[in-house]
Amino acid sequence: MKNPEKAPAKKRALSAEELAECAALNAIYKAKKKSLGISQEKIAMEGLKANSQSAASHYLTGRNALNIEAAAVFARYLQVPVSDFSERLAREIKGISRSSESNVEGAQQPGAYYRYPVISWVSAGSWAEAVEPYPAGVSDRYEYSEYNSKGPAFWLEVKGDSMTSPVGTSIAQGSLILVDTEVEATPGKLVVAKLPDSNEATFKKLVSDGGRLYLKPLNPGYPTEVFDENCRIVGVVVQATQKFHY
Structure with a gap:
């Protein structure tokens, strides 16, 4: 005797709270989709x-x-904290963050996310002389960060190994660095600068020695360059992320 086919399980009806969360999320999406260029x-x-x-x-x-x-995911794309549309899930995320162990120091609940363009090193160098940092069509690629920039900010993909160090801070080739153009560049900070003899920007550590400023690579195999009046600071690196490829 054949077993009768089971009827598909009836989908659970959403609670009033869950429906309200979806409605709140939809309202945020409709209000921000055009300005954020998302779908x-x-x-x-x-x-x-x-x-x-x-x-x-x-x-x-x-x-x-x-x-x-x-x-x-929605919080990241809409650049809002989860609590803006779901206090329930925000509490759950906060509880998980507190109870779970993490090897990432300072892990926090996903909050507001901000979208920044990924531009070329030539574009970054040109920005130093540009009046408008983001002309139309500057980038067709964007990445997100929880960092709320002080001024216009953008991502750059690290080329070469001049900032790869055997000890201490090390930024590997292929990493994405977020550059904030309004953060004060002081000795000790990692900066993106424009050298007078190049049309591209360069990524180095700003250091001071004997009253003079220098652009120093983290890799000791590369030379340190003098930072003079003809050099320009494009911005300060405020975040670096490593993307793994398998």
Whole structure:
């Protein structure tokens, strides 16, 4: 005797709180999508790693209840804290952060996220002379950070190994560095500068010795350069992230 086919399980109805969360999220999305240049498809494909736009739509329209993972993705793309649309999930995330051990010092609840363009080293060098740092079409790639910049900021992908050090601070080739153009450049900080004999920017540590400023690579195999009146500081590096490729 054949077993009767099981009827598909009936989908759970969302609670009033869950529906309110989705509605709040949808309102934020509608208010910010144009200025941020985002779409449901982008959030679904890139953030939620789904196969279609409907994955994002189902959360926004209240078809699916929000969970921690989805909430974090939407918060990142909309550049808002999770608590702006779900106090419930914000509390859960905070509880997980407190109870779980992490090898990343200072791990915090996902808060507001900010979007910055990834530009070329030539564009960064040109910025030093530009009146408008971000002309139309400056970049078709953007990355997110929890860092709220003081001024115009952008990402650069590190080239070469001049900032790779065998000890202490080391920034490997392929890392992304976030450059804030309004942070004060003082000795000891990592900076992006424009040298007079190059059309590209350069990434070095600003140091002082004997009353003079120098641009020093972290890799001892590269030479230190004098920072004179013809050099310009483009910005200070405030964050570095390493992307792993397998």
